[in-house]
Amino acid sequence: GQQLNQSPQSMFIQEGEDVSMNCTSSSIFNTWLWYKQDPGEGPVLLIALYKAGELTSNGRLTAQFGITRKDSFLNISASIPSDVGIYFCAVQETSGSRLTFGEGTQLTVNP
Amino acid sequence: NAGVTQTPKFRILKIGQSMTLQCAQDMNHNYMYWYRQDPGMGLKLIYYSVGAGITDKGEVPNGYNVSRSTTEDFPLRLELAAPSQTSVYFCASRQGLFEKLFFGSGTQLSVL
Numbered sequence: 001g002q003q004l005n006q007s008p009q010s011m012f013i014q015e016g017e018d019v020s021m022n023c024t025s026s027s028i029f030n031t032w033l034w035y036k037q038d039p040g041e042g043p044v045l046l047i048a049l050y051k052a053g054e055l056t057s058n059g060r061l062t063a064q065f066g067i068t069r070k071d072s073f074l075n076i077s078a079s080i081p082s083d084v085g086i087y088f089c090a091v092q093e094t095s096g097s098r099l100t101f102g103e104g105t106q107l108t109v110n111p
Numbered sequence: 112n113a114g115v116t117q118t119p120k121f122r123i124l125k126i127g128q129s130m131t132l133q134c135a136q137d138m139n140h141n142y143m144y145w146y147r148q149d150p151g152m153g154l155k156l157i158y159y160s161v162g163a164g165i166t167d168k169g170e171v172p173n174g175y176n177v178s179r180s181t182t183e184d185f186p187l188r189l190e191l192a193a194p195s196q197t198s199v200y201f202c203a204s205r206q207g208l209f210e211k212l213f214f215g216s217g218t219q220l221s222v223l
Contacts, residue, residue, distance in 0.1 A: 032210065040217070042115075043154070048211075078126070088154070098169065099156070100170075102153055
């Protein structure tokens with residue numbers, strides 16, 4: 001199956017700091033997605049990217065779809081305690097039906 | 112709105128037992144998915160369905176079966192539970208290929 005390499009695996013930051021995480025693939029994809037999972041819950045969609053080079057924001061979150069279509073990054077500015085959770089990148093496979101997830105980045109924000 | 116409902120929330124099985132994880136959605140979504148999430152890992156696709164009567168294997172289908180007799184329901188069956196199937200199972204659904212994917216809150220399964 002398709003492998004997505006997501007890094008870093010975990011991050012420990014202070015409240016107010018900015019955060020950056022990224023996801024890479026050996027294959028080209030036309031749709032990149034970022035999800036957040038709170039403890040004990042299912043993932044929730046944060047940002048969807050459909051066009052190479054696209055930069056999209058959702059509040060303090062900004063994500064970019066790499067120009068090569070093989071990578072994406074997610075930035076969180078001015079982190080707050082409720083940003084704690086696991087962040088997943090995901091890609092829509094070329095057949096369209098399957099969504100493949102990265103391994104996740106565990107974010108801890110210290111007040 | 113109920114969204115995607117999974118039952119049970121927790122279950123402990125003995126090796127060799129069988130059970131069905133239930134998933135129902137009330138959004139009339141065509142696409143439904145089952146993922147498993149092992150501790151500290153991402154989500155792995157077990158099975159998916161693009162509509163009633165149609166199912167297909169994902170990355171890790173061995174040891175599981177599914178059916179999709181109605182649009183609303185997509186149960187996941189474990190026939191002979193094994194310790195390797197200890198995981199958190201998530202069901203998800205969406206209306207179309209490029210629509211938002213909605214997840215249930217998960218079923219935590221332990222096989223001892």
